[in-house]
Amino acid sequence: MPSAKRDHLVETALRLFYRDGFHATGIDTILREAGVAKMTLYNHFRSKDELILAALELRDERFRAWLDAAIAPYPDDPREQILAIFDAAETLFQQDDFNGCAFTRACGEFRDPECSIHQAGMRHVCMLTDFLEDLAASAGAGDPESLARQLALLFVGASAAAQVTCSCGPAHCGRCAAATLIDASVVAHSSSRSSTSN
Amino acid sequence: MPSAKRDHLVETALRLFYRDGFHATGIDTILREAGVAKMTLYNHFRSKDELILAALELRDERFRAWLDAAIAPYPDDPREQILAIFDAAETLFQQDDFNGCAFTRACGEFRDPECSIHQAGMRHVCMLTDFLEDLAASAGAGDPESLARQLALLFVGASAAAQVTCSCGPAHCGRCAAATLIDASVVAHSSSRSSTSN
DNA sequence: TTGGAAATAGACAGACCGGTCTAGCTGTTC
DNA sequence: GAACAGCTAGACCGGTCTGTCTATTTCCAA
Numbered sequence: 001m002p003s004a005k006r007d008h009l010v011e012t013a014l015r016l017f018y019r020d021g022f023h024a025t026g027i028d029t030i031l032r033e034a035g036v037a038k039m040t041l042y043n044h045f046r047s048k049d050e051l052i053l054a055a056l057e058l059r060d061e062r063f064r065a066w067l068d069a070a071i072a073p074y075p076d077d078p079r080e081q082i083l084a085i086f087d088a089a090e091t092l093f094q095q096d097d098f099n100g101c102a103f104t105r106a107c108g109e110f111r112d113p114e115c116s117i118h119q120a121g122m123r124h125v126c127m128l129t130d131f132l133e134d135l136a137a138s139a140g141a142g143d144p145e146s147l148a149r150q151l152a153l154l155f156v157g158a159s160a161a162a163q164v165t166c167s168c169g170p171a172h173c174g175r176c177a178a179a180t181l182i183d184a185s186v187v188a189h190s191s192s193r194s195s196t197s198n
Numbered sequence: 199m200p201s202a203k204r205d206h207l208v209e210t211a212l213r214l215f216y217r218d219g220f221h222a223t224g225i226d227t228i229l230r231e232a233g234v235a236k237m238t239l240y241n242h243f244r245s246k247d248e249l250i251l252a253a254l255e256l257r258d259e260r261f262r263a264w265l266d267a268a269i270a271p272y273p274d275d276p277r278e279q280i281l282a283i284f285d286a287a288e289t290l291f292q293q294d295d296f297n298g299c300a301f302t303r304a305c306g307e308f309r310d311p312e313c314s315i316h317q318a319g320m321r322h323v324c325m326l327t328d329f330l331e332d333l334a335a336s337a338g339a340g341d342p343e344s345l346a347r348q349l350a351l352l353f354v355g356a357s358a359a360a361q362v363t364c365s366c367g368p369a370h371c372g373r374c375a376a377a378t379l380i381d382a383s384v385v386a387h388s389s390s391r392s393s394t395s396n
Numbered sequence: 397t398t399g400g401a402a403a404t405a406g407a408c409a410g411a412c413c414g415g416t417c418t419a420g421c422t423g424t425t426c
Numbered sequence: 427g428a429a430c431a432g433c434t435a436g437a438c439c440g441g442t443c444t445g446t447c448t449a450t451t452t453c454c455a456a
Contacts, residue, residue: 003402003403005402005403019309020309021221021306021307021309023219023221023222023307024221024307026442026443026444027443027444027445028442028443028444036403036404037403037404037405037406038404038405038406038444038445038446039402039403039404039405039406039446039447040402040403040404042445042446043402043403047444047445048443048444048445099306099309100302100305100306101358103362104298104302104306104358104359104361104362105303105306105307107298107361107362108219108297108298108302108303108306108307108361109219109221109222109303109306109307111217111218111219111297113364118362121362122362122363122364125359125362125363146371146374149367149368149371150352150371150372150374150375152355152359153351153352153355153356153359153368153371153372153375154348154351154352154355154375155355156354156355156358156359157350157351157352157353157354157355157356157358158351158355160299160302160354160355160358161302161323161350161351161354163302163305163306164301164302164305164316164319164320164323165320165323166311166320169347170347170351173344173347173348173351174348174351176344176348177348177351177352177375177379180348180378180379180382181375181378181379184378184382201432201433203432203433224412224413224414225413225414225415226412226413226414234433234434235433235434235435235436236414236415236416236434236435236436237416237417237432237433237434237435237436238432238433238434240414240415240416241432241433245414245415246413246414246415
């Protein structure tokens, strides 16, 4: 059972890793900022890498909650739910502390696919794609899996582009592209179902 | 006028920064790998950051040449030229040394928008978007600027997703999405031109 | 009150970091 | 042969890095 000190440490670690980068943020900086002793860190984690992993897991939980909150206003409209994710991204990208996608950045700094940090990034992208696939299927997409992958690319690209350009424009741009892709997939599915039902 | 030693140093720096990350790669590692003396580095560059910048500039030049080579086989078909970029990306993403987009990763590690390294990333993404805009206009897109931004998002997203998942699948996925977006934009433009000419 | 878990507070070790400096070598041009 | 540009080869500096260790303190439940 995690302790309050542990949770606070992970919270602070996430904030600093996300702001400054994983390699650029040292243990001493995190401990100073969290007001936690080094022995406490090494009681809870075997290494800095394990702290990074815990921080990414916290980030993933937060992101899932954010996704659920983003689609909540449209419980019966999967197309709107998908677009609402990009709308919520536009708000997210405008926040002062926004600094791109923690997972793609973690994978950029930890290249080895066998590395548990890189694997956390893989799992996160899979989670996002699965989430979008459910919505795509509900929206009547002809090929929900393909549409979901495309939407995931758009989301990841929008996040990265927003971080590079320091603008929230990519979210709106991604939303427009998503709408086009969804409609193209749904129309194609409806047309093929009309043909076969005749 | 750059010297052979300087060019070799930048070449080696680019390779190591791209493989291992900017903060994770130290000066001594680069010098050892390049067989160049520290004094030589500091004769040519005022700091590590300047070396990083030179490495990114070299990368940008290489990327522009790669873009030109990717579209060369289809001199008269802008739609195919755009799609060929994603085809070429599929090949690129399968190379052993592929490790995502150097520019979005640089921006991830150097967050400050005033920082010249981050600005190099901004310029690069603008260059790609401009490149795609020319092709989009030639392909008859109704709104070439918007289409170009969407295609840039797809490309950036595909690059990041390929690095995270260690797969070239995102390139193909991006290609499919690009085709849909191009056709949607061109058809919309043709329809609006037909209406106004009647 | 006591015992134990959890946390604190550094010191310490060994390694690495970016950058400065000195002395010397090599190759080229005049 | 001399002068000079470019480069080599580290030593050195002050700092940071991750992780280990010891001694001590704090808090809480029994």
